[in-house]
Amino acid sequence: MASLPTVDDVARLAGVSRQTVSNVLNSPDIVRPETREKVQRSITELGYRPHASARRLRAGTSSTIGIRLDPISNGVSGAILDRYLHALTEAADARGMRVTLFVASDVEDEIRHYERLRDGADVDAFVLTATQYDDPRIEWLARERIPFVAFGRPWGAEDDDDPARLWVDVDGQAGVNQATRHLIGRGLTRIGYLGWPAGSGTGDDRRRGWETAMGERFGDLDLAALTTTAEEGVPNARIAIEQLFRAGTDLEGLVCASDSLALGAMMAVREAGFPHFPVIGFDNTPVASAVGLSSVDQRLGDVAAATLELLMGPDGRRVRPHGDAGDGPSHRLISPQLIVRRSSHLAPVEEAGAGPSGDHNGEKEQQ
Template identity: 30%
Template sequence: MQRIPGSVTIDDVARHVGVAKGTVSRVLNNYTDISDATRKRILQAVKELGYQPSATARNLKRGRQDTLGIVIPVGHGSGADPFLAEFIDGIARALDELGLDLLVTTAHSREHMIETLHRLVARRKVDGFIITRTEVNDPRIAFLSEKEFPFVAHGRTSDPSGYAWFDIDNEAAFADGVRHLYSLGHERIGFIGGSLELNFALQRLHGYRQGLEALGVRHDPDLESLQDVSEKGGFAGAEALLSLDKPPTALLCVTDALAIGVVQFCRKYGLKIGSDVTVIGYDGLPVGEYLDPPLTTFSQSAQDAGGRVARKLIDVLDGTDPKSLQALAKAVLIRRASDGAPSMTPDELSKLFRDRLNHQPHSDTKGE
């Protein structure tokens, strides 16, 4: 059977021979721990199927470590954000297709982050970095750019012109979120966000405000609560906003983790999600579908984002101009049961919440 050049994958070779994909990769990369018999079968299958390793796979042994790196910033509550777990899984899956490895470590401060990057660069532990949770003015990008060390960012900075990145149009998504909630009848719409050092958090706040302005709705700073991007932060944000004399009837959260914290808070005080209080998250994490009620969210597919960023870094390593590897995608609103028309006015919601707060605490559970 004639095959289209490049259409045969390493998975096809592995299935044809009946071995693991990693075994095929090790043979192609000249590792010596595979038996001669298995090696011959794999090389024969490569020839018969017409498998052609990518330029990256052919070049990996030319002074490279076969490893990409990501240093997770454990600040702003990001260590508790399930988005990063899905994102890293997407990276790992994409790299596994090429038989590459992923080095993951953490840093607890800006200084520690730069120290970690400097150490890994100096020791040549990785071939390039994936930068996540980009900041408005990101010292990691400044450091790697100065060192001329390959990297790709998931997210942008205040000046995204000189490097490769993949991002979502955060402003557009949150402006759309405000319009959606307003169309349901909500006029007091709360915003629970994260540190404004994080560029995505700042962009989503801008989108929220732009949405209000476009509708002619007065901006009320009391309806904005900035927290750690974690379930605990969502719990605290819900407490702050729902305790107002005129609370919002809808809460727009910059991550699903924050939205889950809001759900936990409302459950504690017997407030019905989707009727008493509407909640919308952002990330499209799988866990949101299984909440009670299921979470309405803007989906950006963390796994897909991880895979796309990983493949962009491979392109950078293959010599593609980083400035040509910039892509902006749109988030998609997935409606579930956590959003709906308001069932009461802000004054009525305030009275209900104060009554529950004073007389009917349902549990001692706090946001995780």
Template identity: 55%
Template sequence: MGEFPTVTDVARVAGVSRQTVSNVMNTPGIVKADTRARVEAAISALGYRPHASARRLRTRRSSTIGIRLDPMIDGISGSVLDRFLHALTEQADARGLRVLLFTATSPEDEISQFRRLNDGADVDGFVLTSTTADDPRTEWLLEQGIAFVTFGRPWRSDDFTAPRHPWVDVDGYSGLHAATRAQQDAGATRIAYIGWPSPSGTGDDRRRGWHDAMLERGDVSAEDLACLEVVTADGVDQGAAAMQQLARTAGGIDAVLCASDALALGAMIANPARVPVTGYDNTPIAAAIGLSSVDQPVDEVAAAALELLAGEFEGKSGAPSDPAPPPFRMVTPRLITRQFAAIPRDSVPVNALVSEVSR
């Protein structure tokens, strides 16, 4: 017998034909119980595993998941999706699945890639990231009946709890709500927020967590709360400029929460008063500079995405008679608290810091 047992080895030990072994593995119901038991015992004793390529030919499935490789943004902003891609690949491999990466320059270009990969039977389904309301990619996949799951909710209120497709997302609302509560419990009352322009599904969700927590505690009026918020594009320089604006217009602040670690890094730099800053995403740079941040548990997201996609492959997800949980998962993030220390603007070039930590 060779190093790896074969179907022939199983058939010989069980005293049956190769076809019988194949029947036991693929259509066990047509094999007599005692014969099936002998074959299963032989498979167990030999440690036989069906060859993946042969299984793909037999089932007409590629056992492959397609996912777009997002364009490089910077070492901070791209960190979460990079971690998610690694987690997805590792967990897919454990399930006997492969991940195929492709690039696209726009949603329309990504749809063209969907069509090409599906027509060539290169993938069984897709994982989508960076979802938006009325996303053309999800509409096209739904029309074509192609299995997929999104990292990101649909962002439309009418299909949040009864979605037309499976999704996994991180609850940004609870993340910022918890971060606000942590600062309030530490004695802060005037807690500012630096976020992104609306409409932004992810950004709006995080902002509501801060906004609601502030109103619930009642330390500031709704009018005063508006003075504690700055809206800006994402980035380190933008975060620094927003922090400077708060210093001029907010009338004194006790802490600052940010929609991303990039904004938080900028806020830490433009912070001579050493006001505590909290970011979002818990990127490697947050750990390196001692920045408290809301952590997105991408391992849990990847596991949930694969579970839901497996249900799509089997035609189970969303079926009215299916007693399983609904075809979406909301994952709760956690606040990572670190000892805060402001970063003087002239202590180190920001670009050098970002590049070094993001390697």
């Protein structure tokens, strides 16, 4: 079935800009008569029919946010996006907004969906996930001046506070630092780090949290000797740690970049016969809770609320124009929380800075 003609098709046939076609459709009096006639002939020739929802988009009244539904490549940490979407949908509903999901095969296809949704579907803004270095989606949306917020920093950008590139993220460096300091507080010194191969913005950021905590406590330590990497996934992590134990290691515990890696590491540790070897994950997935794995919680409810605050303001009911951050910040960095579970042999200990409530630097104990 042939696709319906779009505003861009009309503009190309008439030899004018997309904005001119929009002006003919919405404010014809500001367009010169000869140009208006040329555009109208192209509209008739193509059989173009303006989409009612597109008109609502231009008027800013669609009350809908678009977000790509990524394929779940990993059943453990892949559930994070589902939890974020649920929290975002609930928070949006409280503001009278809807969330519409779409799928795309890759980044280029995602951008094509942005264009189609802008032209023909009623969305006011987009939310991006899984950001990467020099993300082409961010640059396209900024260039087209379409309101958006990225869940994840615009890695590689020169200015983290650009009002044209709004973002919200979880402070992974702080979360891993907190987890590492917890193990240091228990008297451990040879604390290893299991992360992803270098080059991931999120992964590199989390690793710096471990490096900072170890460096501040132990000074000039050979951190490379304590680091192991694996591609995301339980089997990959299990193999990596099994190889580590077979080669011989003096590690006393592990901090991991994700719950998937931590779960694989936990399996390898137990099979190696080290029942009191602590492992800490990141993401606080339902699996972590089920198996008693201590983990860093991303506080996704706060992430969702911050996403909408950036798009709409603290109490707004409509999406603000692109580049308009109001009087507030153009990004939000959410502080995560370490969830300590006794069944992974990580009962809280007295640490410097612990308050009378038992909140150890943002830690929360669960049985």
